[in-house]
Amino acid sequence: MSELAKKSRPQFRNISITQLMNYRLPAAGLMSILHRISGAGMFLTLPFMIWIFDLSLTSELSYAQLMEVISSPLVKIILCGLSWAFLHHLLAGIRHLVSDLHIGLSKESTGRWGSGVMLSALALSVVAWLKIFGVF
Amino acid sequence: MSAQNNIGPKRVVVGAHYGLRDWLAQRVTAIVIALYASVLFVSAMLVSEPGYGGWAGLFAATWMKVFTLLALIAFVYHAWVGVRDIWMDYVKPVGVRLGLQILTILWLIGCGVWAIEILWRV
Numbered sequence A: 001m002s003e004l005a006k007k008s009r010p011q012f013r014n015i016s017i018t019q020l021m022n023y024r025l026p027a028a029g030l031m032s033i034l035h036r037i038s039g040a041g042m043f044l045t046l047p048f049m050i051w052i053f054d055l056s057l058t059s060e061l062s063y064a065q066l067m068e069v070i071s072s073p074l075v076k077i078i079l080c081g082l083s084w085a086f087l088h089h090l091l092a093g094i095r096h097l098v099s100d101l102h103i104g105l106s107k108e109s110t111g112r113w114g115s116g117v118m119l120s121a122l123a124l125s126v127v128a129w130l131k132i133f134g135v136f
Numbered sequence B: 001m002s003a004q005n006n007i008g009p010k011r012v013v014v015g016a017h018y019g020l021r022d023w024l025a026q027r028v029t030a031i032v033i034a035l036y037a038s039v040l041f042v043s044a045m046l047v048s049e050p051g052y053g054g055w056a057g058l059f060a061a062t063w064m065k066v067f068t069l070l071a072l073i074a075f076v077y078h079a080w081v082g083v084r085d086i087w088m089d090y091v092k093p094v095g096v097r098l099g100l101q102i103l104t105i106l107w108l109i110g111c112g113v114w115a116i117e118i119l120w121r122v
Helices: A002-006 A017-022 A027-044 A046-058 A060-069 A073-100 A107-132 B019-046 B051-060 B062-090 B094-119
Strands: none
Touching: A027 A046, A027 A073, A027 A107, A027 B062, A046 A060, A046 B051, A046 B094, A060 B051, A073 A107, A073 B019, B019 B051, B019 B062, B051 B062, B062 B094
């Protein structure tokens, strides 16, 4: 450990917000920030989700009302976003548990895991989106 | 966290300094939520009666109510740890951070109570 610390390496301190666009984030980093963004998104839309939960359970009438609500394209798009957020957060979370077991920690494999998680979440989301838009 | 390190000049006065507890809590709550989501997904798939009847019937069962409640508590705690981490990372002025943390707690407890109230009406 002490040997590693002595080596002089380029340092990347906290970057300012204006530098964000020029900063090439590796796949694992992109997965990680999307994990945070998807979590924050679900936190902020919590009342929306509970409202849907309420409509779905309160009565036959509210259930019919919900069917009406989710026929709106705007609501469909929000649901598409939320389904991606959930799936990405779930898979990136599983990746965390895998990392805890010291699996896939080399430089090459973190990149592969990063892209793998992001692409799998997208692929599963596409299935959810097709369902939301009534394709099947 | 140990008693010897928390007195005199060695006292930890900055940071979250409950790292291990939160690390573990975040994983335990995540697993509860993931299990619940899987059970809900499979149960909803297996429901024979379409529409409101089948869906509401699912939540009428006591085991489902209890499981939903546990998942809800796990969700609120998980979201608290995660959102608090966001404030700690990006919001440096202590007063603003404290305000946001208080709002987060109120938001989560409010949503939690609302959801429980819906759940127990079924």
